[in-house]
Amino acid sequence: MNDWPAxxxxxxxxxxxxxxxQAMEMLHVYAEVVAxxxxxxxxxxxxxxxxRACGPCGEDFEGxxxxxxxxxx
Amino acid sequence: MVMMPVNRMAxxxxxxxxxxxxxxxxxxxxxxxxxxxxxxxLARLHELLVRVARAEAARRGPRVRITGPELDDLACQAAADxxxxxxxxxxxxxxxxxxxxxxxxxxxxxxxxxxxxxFWRHPAVPLDAEDWDRLPDRFGFDPAQEAEWRDLxxxxxxxxxxxLTPRQRQxxxxxxxxxxxxxxxxxxxxxxxxxxxxxxxxxRRKLRSVLxxxxxxxxxxxxxx
Numbered sequence: 001m002n003d004w005p006a007x008x009x010x011x012x013x014x015x016x017x018x019x020x021x022q023a024m025e026m027l028h029v030y031a032e033v034v035a036x037x038x039x040x041x042x043x044x045x046x047x048x049x050x051x052r053a054c055g056p057c058g059e060d061f062e063g064x065x066x067x068x069x070x071x072x073x
Numbered sequence: 074m075v076m077m078p079v080n081r082m083a084x085x086x087x088x089x090x091x092x093x094x095x096x097x098x099x100x101x102x103x104x105x106x107x108x109x110x111x112x113x114x115l116a117r118l119h120e121l122l123v124r125v126a127r128a129e130a131a132r133r134g135p136r137v138r139i140t141g142p143e144l145d146d147l148a149c150q151a152a153a154d155x156x157x158x159x160x161x162x163x164x165x166x167x168x169x170x171x172x173x174x175x176x177x178x179x180x181x182x183x184x185x186x187x188x189x190x191x192f193w194r195h196p197a198v199p200l201d202a203e204d205w206d207r208l209p210d211r212f213g214f215d216p217a218q219e220a221e222w223r224d225l226x227x228x229x230x231x232x233x234x235x236x237l238t239p240r241q242r243q244x245x246x247x248x249x250x251x252x253x254x255x256x257x258x259x260x261x262x263x264x265x266x267x268x269x270x271x272x273x274x275x276x277r278r279k280l281r282s283v284l285x286x287x288x289x290x291x292x293x294x295x296x297x298x
Contacts, residue, residue, distance in 0.1 A: 004225060006212040008290050010249075011281035013274055020267040028170040028178045054270055056185060056255045063129040063181040068174055070128065 014053065018046035023057050027064055035068040097172035104163055115156070118176060122152035122159075126180045130188075137188050137254075138195075147191070151183035158183070189256030204250050205230060211249060225289050232283040241276040244269055 023030075023046075030047050033040040041048040051058045093101065103114040130148040134140055139147060158179045166175050205226065208214070214222040233242055243262075247253040253261075259269050284290040 004212065004214070004222070004290065007225075007229075008281075010212070011277045011284070011290070013278045013281070017274065019274075020265075020270045024178075024182070024266075026169075028174045031178075032170045032174055053274075054255075056266060057270075059133070060178075060181050060185055063132060063184070064174070064178055066128065066132065067125045067177045067181065 014049035016046045016049045017053060018050050020050070020054060020057055023047045023050040023054070024060070027057075027061055031061060031064045031068050034065055093168045094171060097166075097168060100172040100176075101163065101166065104160065115160070118159070119152060119156050121173060122155045122176065122180045123149060125177045126151040126155065126184050129181055129184045133184065133188060137191065139188070139191055147187045148184065151187050152180055155179035155183045185256055189254060189260055192254055192257035193261065202251055203246050207250055207252065211252075225284075228284060228287055228289050229280065232280050236279050236283055237276050241272055241279070244272045245276045245280075248273060 026044065026047055030040055030044055030051075033043060051061050100114065100118075103110050104118075105111075126148040127145065130139075130144050130151070134144045155176070159176050166172060169175075208226050208229070209216075209222060214226075233245060237245060244258065247258050247261075248255060255266065255269055255273075258264075259266050262269065281290060285292045
């Protein structure tokens with residue numbers, strides 16, 4: 001058997017994954033925890049799992065995190 | 074697919090914060106008013122949203138090949154639509170973050186949605202195309218292992234044909250083989266991001282299961298190490 005890491009990563013699913021709706025609903029809270037250096041992954045494992053797997057939500061998170069770190073106020 | 078709910082109690086994050094930070098309280102208070110103070114606050118909020126939307130559009134623009142005035146127009150429209158969404162949803166702000174962070178989220182979502190719409194103005198591939206030749210690039214298959222990955226690709230294709238539902242197959246082909254962005258596919262299918270993600274999630278799980286069962290991927294689930 002060969003290793004196909006990219007394909008394996010893509011096909012692997014995490015049962016903790018909360019899906020897009022719940023991740024998007026809590027994205028502002030999650031982003032603030034991350035920006036503050038808090039334990040976001042431990043506190044919100046289902047959102048962390050989702051953001052790792054979902055490109056669009058991951059992209060939204062990166063954008064919001066950049067806004068928070070850039071002083072969104 | 075059973076998606077896990079966010080457990081706010083377990084992580085000790087209150088559903089409603091006991092007290093807003095002063096700035097968030099100011100925003101909520103002034104936006105609930107009528108008159109010039111509210112108008113000034115709306116203008117200030119709009120400035121913030123434009124700034125965030127422009128930064129986000131600039132961050133994503135090069136990858137989606139949108140530049141110049143078109144990109145700025147997209148950002149300004151996103152900010153305007155975000156402001157409408159925010160003012161319509163003020164009652165949904167629970168004080169779990171700063172008000173401005175919550176508000177910026179809408180600007181980011183609007184930029185996402187508008188970039189998704191932009192894709193179909195110049196689609197690289199028709200939705201019903203099926204470009205299996207993209208697979209090696211998509212998953213970084215090594216040319217030196219061509220014999221092995223051709224076997225794997227054939228197995229994956231059989232699994233796609235034999236085990237996926239028509240909807241799962243349509244979503245897999247569009248997103249994986251044709252490189253259609255998920256937000257663009259959402260618009261084309263008249264669906265929403267969560268629903269399409271769930272379809273793909275189930276397809277991924279099925280395909281991995283078949284490839285593991287046929288010895289193409291390792292089964293590293295507990296008890297199989």
